[in-house]
Amino acid sequence: MGDGKPALLIAQITDIHIGFDADAGEDEFNYKRFIAVRDHLLAQEVQPDCLILSGDLADGGDPKCYERLARAVEACPFPVYPMTGNHDTRSVLVKAFPGFENEEGFVQYTIDFEGLRVLCIDSLDQGRHGGAFCEKRAAWVTRELDAYPETPTLIVLHHPPIVAGIDWMDPKPSEDWYQRFHETVAGHEQIVGIACGHLHRPIVSEVAGIPLSVTPAVAPAVTLDLRPVDTEVADNRGIVAAEPPFYSLHRWHDGRLVTHMQPVGDWQVLARYEEHLKPMMQGLADERD
Numbered sequence: 001m002g003d004g005k006p007a008l009l010i011a012q013i014t015d016i017h018i019g020f021d022a023d024a025g026e027d028e029f030n031y032k033r034f035i036a037v038r039d040h041l042l043a044q045e046v047q048p049d050c051l052i053l054s055g056d057l058a059d060g061g062d063p064k065c066y067e068r069l070a071r072a073v074e075a076c077p078f079p080v081y082p083m084t085g086n087h088d089t090r091s092v093l094v095k096a097f098p099g100f101e102n103e104e105g106f107v108q109y110t111i112d113f114e115g116l117r118v119l120c121i122d123s124l125d126q127g128r129h130g131g132a133f134c135e136k137r138a139a140w141v142t143r144e145l146d147a148y149p150e151t152p153t154l155i156v157l158h159h160p161p162i163v164a165g166i167d168w169m170d171p172k173p174s175e176d177w178y179q180r181f182h183e184t185v186a187g188h189e190q191i192v193g194i195a196c197g198h199l200h201r202p203i204v205s206e207v208a209g210i211p212l213s214v215t216p217a218v219a220p221a222v223t224l225d226l227r228p229v230d231t232e233v234a235d236n237r238g239i240v241a242a243e244p245p246f247y248s249l250h251r252w253h254d255g256r257l258v259t260h261m262q263p264v265g266d267w268q269v270l271a272r273y274e275e276h277l278k279p280m281m282q283g284l285a286d287e288r289d
């Protein structure tokens with residue numbers, strides 16, 4: 001069953017944080033994690049139609065870090081789309097990745113695929129950790145959504161407009177940007193998903209009934225700790241840990257978006273599809289028929 005069209009695959013890599021170890025160059029921990037993720041993606045038999053780098057590309061705005069990343073993605077035989085995160089310096093990012101600024105100076109643009117539009121939103125408020133979604137950015141999104149009300153649309157932005165329970169990373173629902181984002185997307189039934197980064201963890205949620213996914217980081221993970229933070233008491237909890245780096249594949253097929261999240265590491269393969277497993281495969285196929 002299906003509409004007969006091949007699946008569209010959108011790869012997402014997020015929170016690379018190149019330059020966290022200043023002056024480490026290509027020996028840097030985060031850079032090497034990025035190369036491992038890139039190479040895992042490039043080794044797949046089924047290649048994506050594009051790759052979105054959804055913010056926190058560099059940790060501190062060093063031009064060399066953006067240039068290093070731009071060189072590293074030259075190996076990709078598909079288009080690569082950069083986005084801003086709170087650690088990025090917009091003016092530096094756009095020099096290494098030119099052509100993605102809109103007329104208002106935001107790294108905010110649409111990717112048009114046959115049957116799916118992808119709105120990449122700039123949620124950076126330079127110098128602030130939390131997200132931003134000002135009236136200009138909201139007006140652009142509204143114009144884009146109103147212009148193509150029948151076309152399925154995926155929204156990508158760095159900051160998840162959700163309260164995930166990771167207290168020190170969470171926004172307040174009363175923040176302007178948070179409320180404006182919820183109001184902007186509500187009621188637009190063509191939005192099939194919201195894909196984010198920022199939280200350095202695998203998370204699913206929803207906004208205004210729209211499914212939301214958070215792709216884990218290339219850089220080390222934020223720990224899963226749902227206790228409130230007391231800003232007066234440093235309780236020695238772990239807050240960042242070197243869990244494996246990840247990427248996501250958003251698969252759009254037959255009117256449905258499915259998101260796969262892949263950790264990258266040197267895992268042992270425990271089973272292969274060898275001759276003796278053909279009966280199992282045939283039994284599973286027969287069951288579906």
Ligand SMILES: [Fe+2]
Pocket residue numbers: 015016017056085087198199200217
């Ligand atoms: Fe990040």
